[in-house]
Amino acid sequence: MRAFSMMLLAALICGSPLAAKTPRLDATDLDQARERTRVIPGDLCSTATALSRGATVEIDLCQAWNDYDPGAFGCSSCALPGPEVVYTLDTQAGEQLRIVTSVSAGAADVRLYLATDCADPLGTCLVASATGGAGLDITLVQGGALYLFVDTTDECGTVSVTRQEAASTASTTWGALKAIYY
Numbered sequence: 001m002r003a004f005s006m007m008l009l010a011a012l013i014c015g016s017p018l019a020a021k022t023p024r025l026d027a028t029d030l031d032q033a034r035e036r037t038r039v040i041p042g043d044l045c046s047t048a049t050a051l052s053r054g055a056t057v058e059i060d061l062c063q064a065w066n067d068y069d070p071g072a073f074g075c076s077s078c079a080l081p082g083p084e085v086v087y088t089l090d091t092q093a094g095e096q097l098r099i100v101t102s103v104s105a106g107a108a109d110v111r112l113y114l115a116t117d118c119a120d121p122l123g124t125c126l127v128a129s130a131t132g133g134a135g136l137d138i139t140l141v142q143g144g145a146l147y148l149f150v151d152t153t154d155e156c157g158t159v160s161v162t163r164q165e166a167a168s169t170a171s172t173t174w175g176a177l178k179a180i181y182y
């Protein structure tokens with residue numbers, strides 16, 4: 001019971017309850033409006049773009065919609081009803097995957113989660129950010145295509161997303177160079 005209460009508290013404090021609320025797009029009640037406006041790349045699984053190793057992308061989440069929400073008490077510690085975008089990641093078994101984010105405009109509380117099935121991010125979630133802006137760190141057991149969701153608790157904003165080079169790859173390269181030159 002205490003654990004449940006703690007989880008409930010964690011869910012309730014996600015986001016910025018004291019921040020001024022701005023209108024956000026919601027697929028549940030604006031489907032018709034959506035037909036008449038732009039759809040940015042990655043707004044849906046069908047339009048997800050690749051995020052390669054070492055790449056940094058900047059995305060205006062205020063131009064995206066809320067299509068996916070892993071809910072609270074599962075992979076994510078809180079519900080994510082804010083807008084999100086999806087990226088595809090080509091990965092290898094044993095890869096140390098690290099994703100970092102920074103908010104350059106707005107008050108977005110950015111949460112990340114990684115799934116093997118884009119259409120079922122809750123059921124196939126591998127890992128999620130522990131807190132807002134925390135990024136993701138995971139050593140992958142299996143390689144293949146994964147889906148990275150850059151989601152928000154409520155407020156949108158402009159967010160920079162970086163997939164860092166795998167540490168194991170970098171150290172191997174440096175080790176090989178030292179073996180040659182030292």
Ligand SMILES: [Ca+2]
Nearest residue numbers: 068080081082
């Ligand atoms: Ca969402």
